[in-house]
Amino acid sequence: MAETLGSLCDKLTIIKLKQWHSEDESRLQSLAVQEKQLQEEINEFISSAVSGEIPSERLTFASNKVYKKEGNYVPDVLGSIGEIFSQLAHVNCNLWHEQEKVYEFEKVEASEKDKVVKQLAILNLERNKCIDGIDKNLQSLVEKLSYHQQSGIT
Numbered sequence: 153m154a155e156t157l158g159s160l161c162d163k164l165t166i167i168k169l170k171q172w173h174s175e176d177e178s179r180l181q182s183l184a185v186q187e188k189q190l191q192e193e194i195n196e197f198i199s200s201a202v203s204g205e206i207p208s209e210r211l212t213f214a215s216n217k218v219y220k221k222e223g224n225y226v227p228d229v230l231g232s233i234g235e236i237f238s239q240l241a242h243v244n245c246n247l248w249h250e251q252e253k254v255y256e257f258e259k260v261e262a263s264e265k266d267k268v269v270k271q272l273a274i275l276n277l278e279r280n281k282c283i284d285g286i287d288k289n290l291q292s293l294v295e296k297l298s299y300h301q302q303s304g305i306t
Contacts (some may be wrong), residue, residue, distance in 0.1 A: 154213040157197055157290045158283035161237050164190045165244045168211075201294050208295055212287040215280035219273075226277045229285040236289065240282035247275040 167187045174180055200206045229236055253260055253268050261266055 153211070155193075155197070156211060156213050156283070156287045157201070157233075158195065158240075158286035159213070160190060160194045160197060161281065161286055162244070162283050164194065165241045168241070169244060169248050198290070201290060202297060204294075204298065206224060208291055208298070211291040211294060212284070214284055214287075215278055217280055219277065221283065224274060224277065226281060229278070229281040231285075233286055233289045234255075236282050236285040240286065243275055243279050243282055247272070249277060250275060261278060 164187065167183055168192060171180060171183050171187070174183065186258060197206070220225055231239070250268060250271050254272070257265070257268075
């Protein structure tokens with residue numbers, strides 16, 4: 153997968169979750185380095201996008217998920233980059249906790265197993281919608297900026 157702002161934001165939320173759930177000092181140090189690297193990469197990516205170094209068409213990398221829509225409702229992802237980033241963080245928190253159930257799947261009641269699997273699938277679809285939404289927002293902003301610069305509009 154090509155790196156996009158959405159994929160970088162996704163990685164950063166996962167790093168933050170790992171930090172939240174870890175007590176191992178060496179792991180926390182490693183995660184702090186990764187967090188800093190991702191922050192720098194996000195800043196560089198946005199700067200490159202705004203300056204035109206990254207062509208507009210490369211600002212997105214649609215997940216193109218193929219799934220049966222009927223019975224698999226995934227809420228729309230709307231709002232600004234910050235709003236969608238917040239939604240992505242929320243979805244990843246929910247995904248983390250749902251995934252925890254799978255690590256000890258034998259302890260999940262038989263009547264709940266299908267619900268766990270279904271919830272994982274839906275949350276992953278929502279996660280991908282958030283990543284795509286962040287990318288599309290950035291692409292739109294960069295295209296507007298480019299249009300204004302070319303038109304001499306300030």
